[in-house]
Amino acid sequence: MTGIALLGAGIFAREEHLPAIEAVPSLTLKAVYSRSQASAEALAAASRDPASVAxxxxxxxxxxxxxxxxxxxxxxxxxxxxxxxxxxxxxxERALRAGKHVLSEKPVAGTVADAVRLIGWYEGNDEKKPLWGVAENWRYLDSLRYAAQRVREIGGDLLTFRLNRYGHMSPENKYFNTEWRKVPQYQGGFLLDGGVHFVAGLRFLLGAAGDDIKQLVGFSALLDKALIPVDTVNAAAITGGGRSGTITVTFATEFKSGIEVEVVTTKGAVSWNPTEVITVTGKGDGSGEKVEEKKEFPYSSGVKEEVKAFAAALAAGKLDAVQTPREALKDLEILQALLESGEGGATVKNITL
Incomplete structure (x- = not known):
């Protein structure tokens, strides 16, 4: 078994990371850390066996x-x-320097510059390095993986795509009431904290179609004054293959909610949300008629699956490709480009990393 520690604070660490670690037989929770004693003790108290957790x-x-x-x-x-x-x-960095394997939460850093510096230091270390993965749980959702599988099975050339995410971060929301989120000292507020999930989901399906975003232009706004500094972005994006699509992400629509990512190719279309995948293809008999297939999934956060994948990587000595810091860096670069384009009055931003 691998001895592991949870360095965390707040509701998400207690409700998602802690049970995820304890659900993996090959991991043994040895200790927890938080910046304050009260927070650390609350985290330990939520564990399966508090007496065994330092x-x-x-x-x-x-x-x-x-x-x-x-x-x-x-x-x-x-x-x-x-x-x-x-x-x-x-x-x-402190944990890696101490020789510990690390699974860190998304985003990989608060800015692309900080992420590039940290990744550059890590990759430039010639000594035998501990494993470092970045936890993007959406890449472990069964529904998203199935949608990507269907995109690959359908085949064809990419035609267009869209990401639509609507919702409202109300003052009563438990995540809003985390102090560092309520008064963010980082770019984008909830658009950064939550938006990297949506970008990761879009990129996962675009990757199944053999493409990725290379350029975008967007408009941003603050629609709810409580969600500083910005809560909404609407953008057009172009892939490396020259296909265009749209991105809409907002945390300020009280009367509309939901997320959908759709990829359309010359042979069909796949529409995904966390609990349903809809596939539309031709009938295949030359009639021009279409066939629609729906598959439903139980809701899952994907956190247990990502921790399980990290445990498997520790046993194998090799990181899962979708947990690499550079994969997370690509999500962050696109999200930051959306924010910067909006701040700059819809300036065109190139995606280079």
Whole structure:
């Protein structure tokens, strides 16, 4: 078994990461860390066996209880980092320097520049490196994987695509009431925090069609003053193969919600949402008639599946390709380009990484 520690805080760490770790037989939770003692103790208390989980924190200062003390433990071989966006890169680097394997939450960093610096340092280390994966749980959704499979099976050349995500982040929402999200010190607010999921889902289906976004132009807005600095973006995007599509993401539509990603090729169309995939193809008899297929899925966050994949990577000594930091960097570059294009009055942004 691999000894693992959860470095996290808040509701998501308790409700998603903790049970995900404990659901994998090859992982043993040894310790938890959060910046405050109260938060760390709450995280440990939510575990299956609190008495077996050591607690570490930086405030108040207590000898032997710091993050560095945790990272010195020989029985902790890996860590899951689920800390606020701006704190993650430094903690990821500290853990890697301590020789621990790392699975860090999305986005890979708060900005592309910070992500490039961290990835460059990691890849430039000639010594035997611990594994570092970035947790994008949408890439582990059964429904999204099935949709990608159908895109590949249908084949044909990409014609167009769209990503539509509507919803409202209300003041009563448990994630809104996380202080670092309520008053974000990073670009994009919820568009960064949640938007990378939507970009990852779109890119996953475009990848199944053999393409990816290379250029975009967008308009952004703040429709709900509580969701600073910006909550909505509408954009047009072009792939490397020269096909155009649209991207709409908003956290400010109280009376409309839902997410849908659609990819259309010369041989069919696949429309995805987290609980349903609709495939439209020709009948294949020359009649021009169409056949529609629907497949439903139970709701899943994908977090347990991504942690299971990380555990498998530890056993194999090789990271799953969809968990690489560079894959997460591509999601972040597109999201940041959407924000910068909107801020610049719909300037054209090229995707280069």
């Amino acid at each position: 607690v570490y924190f930086d405030s108040p200062a207590v000898e032997g209880k710091t993050l560095d003390d945790l990272l010195r433990r020989a029985d902790v071989e890996a860590v899951v980092v689920a800390l606020p966006i701006l704190h993650q890169p430094a903690v990821v």
